[in-house]
Amino acid sequence: MIVTESAQIIAHHQLTEEIFSLLLEAPKIATQVKPGQFVMIRISDNYSFMLRRPFAIADCTQNNIRIIYRVVGKGTKELSKRKPKENLDILGPLGRSIPNLKNKKIALCAGGIGIAPLKLVASKLAQTNELYLYYGAKTKKELLFLNELKALCGKLILATEDGSWGKKGLIVNFLDVAFFKEQKIEVLFAAGPLKMLKNLKIKLKDFPQLIPYVFLESRMGCGCGLCYCCGVKTINGEYLRICTDGPVFNLHQVELTSLEL
């Protein structure tokens, strides 16, 4: 059940120049969260920031949820100024959970801050599946939680755009479809920039045995299916709501060009 909760900030750390980790005490939401879901955070209770902002949930315990976010605009900039012991009004859990998977070989592909939702996905799926993580970022500093991810994923392929760690280049270039086929990898979860997802779509178009799930983002109004402001066009031309039909979609069912702004 979706609820609003006044969540106290337990910790708020700057991980890199632009990336922050926000730990919130939100038991009413935390007890319900499933991997794939997100929350909407009200940045301020004045009217300078009218709309809540959507954030993926990266970690979840009995009482707490962790958000990992990049400062990209005025809302996230304002959020980054919030201090421990302050409270934030949050709405959640929102969106649908990922499918329940067992005894499968699963690839995860994270580009940059896309690691946030995939971290929770990995921690859930690792219990009953074999995971292969492909993770790329701009620089070594932005490759986050490597020790935790190593413990969850049997195989880790890392890349940085500047070559400061792992392979040099975009992570999507190192996804090897022949290897997927050989290893019988059946499912893929990907989260990252739209460009990465587009490259992925091209790469996987002749590989129907693999089900590719992608996390999509869009400007949102309400986050809970009331306003019809977020959406992605399907191959049939209709819009699906990212907030309530997603945020996870089958890559082959959606037109990524409809998300270009």
Added chain:
Amino acid sequence: MKVTIKNLTFKNPILLASGTYGLGTKFIGVINKMGGIITKGITVNERFGNPLPRIIETPSGILNSVGLENPGVKKFKEKILPILSKLNTHIFVNIAGTTIEEFIILTEELGETEISGLEINLSCPNIKNRQRLPAQSPKLVSKIVSAIRKRTNKFLIAKLTANFVDPLDTARAAIDSGVDAVSLINTLYGIAFDINTKKPILGGITGGLSGPAIKPFALYCIWHIKQKLDIPIIGGGGIMNANDVKEFILAGAKLVAIGSGNLVDPFLGLKILKELED
């Protein structure tokens, strides 16, 4: 807090405004406590709506260009109406025709159903190729309302605009032609540009402005009509708390509609109701 207008009694004066609470199938617990809900605009044929982005934040406001995305009246009747008929409050379906003929079809499709009434959408700014809003012309308002009134005995609300028209004239035309209440002010015209790309930000290019930014103007419009016409008004425009509701009632509204506030907090209606009761 009961309010009676014509043959309908509302358990409280709070309605959920069209376009801000979907089709009425989510947050049923909230809807059932409200005086009523007005669905998203329904058209004759299914509409996929405008390209993204459809919403941006503005100072104390929201600019949207959803473009009436909806399943069309047939699918609405088949799939949504059975869910709505179980609700324990007044259901109004917002009907959005682009011609008189379409308004007639929508009335005939919905006029005999179990809903409490129809809200005639004469003022949606987000339909392309529409030169004028029907609610910018008292003549057109009369024509559309009369055509609908001839075909149904349901409670009728005219959703009017304050964009480039004196709403007193259109309110008078609507009441004289047979509506039971008028609703205003809907959104105000708006546009926003990206200074880097030099292009409009919204996918629909222009949009409708709502939220606290338009509240004083909304209050003014209601007060202005009320000076001359003693008619039932559903007031809305930036209601975010119980004090806002009280202001709208002081201005002359009999009922109020929460709009943008629902997007900020889907439980806002309940919270306002509790504030009013305390």
